[in-house]
Amino acid sequence: MSFGGPYFTLPKFKYLRPDSLEELLSSLHEHSGNAKIMSGGVGLLAFMKERLTAPEYVISISKVPELKTLQIKGGVLAVGANVHLSELESGSIKNSLPTLYRAVKNIADPTIRNMGTLVGDLAEAVPWGDAYPALISMEAEAEISKKSSSRVVPVNGLVLGLGQINVDDDEIISRALIPLRKVRGTYLKFANGSEYGLATVALTYFTEEKRFNLVIGSASETPITIRESDVDWDFDKDFGTNVEKLERYLQLNVNPVDDLLASSDFRKNVIRYLSLQAVKEVFLDERDQN
Ligand SMILES: Cc1cc2nc3c(=O)[nH]c(=O)nc-3n(C[C@H](O)[C@H](O)[C@H](O)COP(=O)(O)OP(=O)(O)OC[C@H]3O[C@@H](n4cnc5c(N)ncnc54)[C@H](O)[C@@H]3O)c2cc1C
CATH class of the missing domain: 3.30.43.10 (Uridine Diphospho-n-acetylenolpyruvylglucosamine Reductase, domain 2)
Incomplete structure (x- = not known):
């Protein structure tokens, strides 16, 4: 890079x-x-x-055993700061946390994934990073530790802008905490030959609570989140009508950046395409398989 x-x-x-x-x-x-x-x-x-x-x-942090662990506790997957991206490519993650699995698979190549960590990708705080939008869509939290205390905060809001995280100089993100609820999910990325996405979409649907988070990444300094509670769409009930609502919403409310890699209009078209593809995968294709 x-x-x-x-x-x-x-x-x-x-x-x-x-x-x-x-x-x-x-x-x-x-x-x-x-x-x-x-x-x-x-x-x-x-x-x-x-x-x-x-x-x-x-x-x-390479010799700190406490940060090397990948643990399930109390319905949460705790990913230690020194868990490499490649450790999240297992079949069990694929089944239980499909959004995370697909986002990780979209990061660079196996060599980078063997060295880089999920928490490092988040802490790097580049707008085109894949970990952050996926973690937001899954409603993940971050454990932040410093000498003699720790706190847990939502991942959403942790990145303030390019290279800036809401963590003090004497603090470390010690774990990403990802809830293990019943979900369907996907992560789609359009990169056009670049290392990083020109636009990405993370979609997680909590099947018991019947609500989703659709998060658009790589299109602005921080991701754009569309929550089911903000828009009240029910793709499971009436797919066609709600897809129209989604298209209208994106057209009116999402204004991606214009930069050397792509114009705002181009990104807008890509976001529309990826979003429609994501809801199709999660609400039509996956539902039919379950
Ligand atoms: C060729 C190439 C292609 C890439 N492609 C992609 C891609 O497609 N998608 C993508 O998302 N990323 C991509 N990346 C970025 C890569 O995934 C990240 O650089 C990597 O995951 C960062 O993790 P790390 O463990 O190496 O972090 P480090 O390099 O060790 O740290 C990165 C930054 O975060 C800080 N930091 C690290 N850990 C913590 C912590 N626990 N608490 C607080 N701060 C911390 C560090 O101080 C540093 O500022 C690419 C990188 C390269 C070189």
Whole structure:
């Protein structure tokens, strides 16, 4: 990944590799403001080479056992900060969390997915990242830890803009917490040969509660979320009429960015296509299979 600048060598930094979460949080507290967390390092090292960031300390989480776990507890899948994307490509994730599975499969290639982490992809906070819209559609939360305390917040709202997350310098996103409810879901991406999507759509439908979240990514600085409660569409009842409502809504309310990769109008057409495809998959095709 390059932002177009010449590719430099890495700037000088001090490398810390704590053995426990406690030690990690103490280091982060001590060097707050001068340190960056490194998970897989896929994004961080590239940004450092391009001098987009030059922290004095790089604190690796690779030896912290508490952050390596993928656990199901109390109806939630807790994905530790050092769980690699490739670990989320299993058959059980495919069945229980289809939106997540498909989003992960859409990230780069197996080499990047072996190194990069889900939490790192979220924390990187680039508008074209695939993890963030998928996690929002699934109503995931994030556990944020610092020395002697932790808090849980919705993932929605965690990314403030390009490269900016709503996490303090002495804090780390320790886990992504994804509810395990009965869902149907999909994730569709139009990339046109680029590494990143020009537009993406994450759709999760909670079948017992009969409500959905449709999240449009890569089209603005932060994703656009359409909740069933905001629009009151029932695709399961009357698919055709509600698809028309969806098209009208997108036409009137979604104004994607215009940039070097694609015009706003082009993105708008892609979003329309992906959204229709997503509701078809989730409300017609999958329903017929169940
Ligand atoms: C060739 C290429 C193609 C790519 N294609 C895609 C793609 O198609 N879709 C996509 O979504 N992404 C894509 N990426 C981005 C890639 O997936 C991310 O760079 C990677 O997942 C980041 O995870 P990481 O563990 O390596 O994070 P790192 O590189 O270690 O960290 C990334 C940033 O997040 C911060 N950070 C990391 N972990 C935490 C934490 N736990 N708490 C707080 N801050 C943290 C770091 O300080 C750093 O600023 C691509 C990257 C490359 C190089």
